Amino acid sequence: MTEPRRPIAEMPLRVRYHECDGQGIVFNAHYLAYVDMCAFEAEKALFGSHDEFLAQRTDVVVAEANLKFRAPARYDDELVVSQYLSHLGTTSMIHDFEIRRGGTLLSEATVRYVFIDPATLRPAAPPDAVRKAYAGFLPES
16 A cells, blocks of 8 residues: 655645735735745755755756646635655656645646756756655655
8 A cells, every 4th residue: 555645844824915816816826936935844844944955065946837726725715835755866856736725625736846056056966965855755656
């Protein structure tokens, strides 16, 4: 039996009024902001802080992002953004995100990050300690 995926981070948030569009629902671009906020929470969970992650002499940039919208979020909704690792390559990794209101899945995102050398901003394999920290969240095969 396959074990359920274990999130790296789960971030609660409440939708703010200014995040909603004229239709009264969260404007689509804010979902990527929610995902980005959760990614920093994951760094905090794995390394203590974003600065501690950078101290490992690595960083990440977004190479690709895909969003799927299932149901709308509205002002004052209480949401939870969950982040899961689905792939860890030589210089990149893919994370899946779920945005839920209670038991309702509102949005899914898949983001491919590329590890870079902060000095050159070129793709570079992460240090072993960084790889190991993320690898513990890979799904069981």
